[in-house]
Amino acid sequence: MKAAATLIAVGSFASVHAATVTWDNGGGTGDNEWGTATNWDGDAVPGNDDTVIINNGDTVNISGNALNNSGAGLDVRVSGSDLTFTGVPGAFQFNMNGASISLDGTSSFSGGTNYIRLYNGAGFVLEDGATVNMRDLEINGGGGSLTFGLEGSDPFNTIVGFSNLYFSGGVTDAIDNTAFVVDFDGYTGGAQTFDLIDWSDGSAAGLTEAIFNTANFSFLNGTGYEGSTFNWNDTTNTVSLTVAVPEPSSAALIGLGGFALILRRRK
Numbered sequence: 001m002k003a004a005a006t007l008i009a010v011g012s013f014a015s016v017h018a019a020t021v022t023w024d025n026g027g028g029t030g031d032n033e034w035g036t037a038t039n040w041d042g043d044a045v046p047g048n049d050d051t052v053i054i055n056n057g058d059t060v061n062i063s064g065n066a067l068n069n070s071g072a073g074l075d076v077r078v079s080g081s082d083l084t085f086t087g088v089p090g091a092f093q094f095n096m097n098g099a100s101i102s103l104d105g106t107s108s109f110s111g112g113t114n115y116i117r118l119y120n121g122a123g124f125v126l127e128d129g130a131t132v133n134m135r136d137l138e139i140n141g142g143g144g145s146l147t148f149g150l151e152g153s154d155p156f157n158t159i160v161g162f163s164n165l166y167f168s169g170g171v172t173d174a175i176d177n178t179a180f181v182v183d184f185d186g187y188t189g190g191a192q193t194f195d196l197i198d199w200s201d202g203s204a205a206g207l208t209e210a211i212f213n214t215a216n217f218s219f220l221n222g223t224g225y226e227g228s229t230f231n232w233n234d235t236t237n238t239v240s241l242t243v244a245v246p247e248p249s250s251a252a253l254i255g256l257g258g259f260a261l262i263l264r265r266r267k
Contacts, residue, residue: 003230005182005217018049018073021102023081025058034062049073054081062094072098073118079104085111085134093138096122105129105151117168117176118144127151132161134137134204141169143177147220148196148241150187155194156241164202171206175215180230182241185221191245196222199237209234213214 012240022041025032030039037043039060048053052075054060059082076083076099083101085094094116102125103109118124119140126132126231127149167174182196212232219225227244 002215003112003215003217003232005180005219005222005228005230006201007224018047020051020053023047023052023054023056023058023060025056030173032059032061034060034067045076046211048260050075053075054083054170055079059084061216065114067094077102078102078107080106083109084108085109093117095119096133096144098122100125103130103132105149105157108132110134115162115166118254119168121145123147125149128154129157130159132159134162136140136164136166137162138166138168139174139178141167141173141177143174143179145179145181146197147183149183149185150189152186153189155192156196158195159197159239160201162197162199162202163198165204165207167205167207172211172214175207175211178227179216180239181218181220182222182228182230183220184225187225187243189243191243192243193231193240195240197239199213202237204237207232207237212239243246 003126020138023039024030024041026036026038030036033039035045037045040046046171050073054077057080061084063086068115094111094114096116096118098120100123101109105127106129108131112133113135114135115138116124116134117140119142121142122144124144125147128151149157158250209232213232215230217230219228224245225243229242229244231240231242232238233240
């Protein structure tokens, strides 16, 4: 069974942030540590409600508790740069407590044997080409969102860097509070099916197709792709997207409708 999605408007998740803080690594002479105040413009570590910009090509390391249990208003945007997370190997988790992290297609987030926990509505945005290398992704009962940004005509570059998928608070409650989102902005491909995220080398902690279909599914910039669906494969532990485009007859009707509207406005 395929899970249908809801079309949502851009800006639906807009929130208010206290300030915009940009990484400068001490003018190029810093230690690459998130928790070092002089590595940021304004010489202050970002607060829990700030918008954070990392776009100068550096590798920024988040050590220990420097960003653990991040606040709900924190919005980290990474482009052309890399995040690394170092804690206690195999035991330490990066708690995204309502925060949002976005990686563009030339960025990465790595943490080795550490893992990421999404809860209280945390958001993880992965543009096509972004890479993740982290032991596990854990979704808490409070839920969160995974957004996949499509680009160009090729299939999405599948996220394979998580070994396992875990749920705290029970798989049913966690999935029920989790949103899977696809952003079609920049997508020029036609109808096709491709994997978005893959746990085939690990485990998915009891997630089944029936449970997966109770999640929340939505599209950004999805006009014309409303018939697309999310799918869970019980055998391969993958989330895939089947892209649907209007039939030629439907597309023609849409075009005629728009033409008629133009003529009406000209009268």
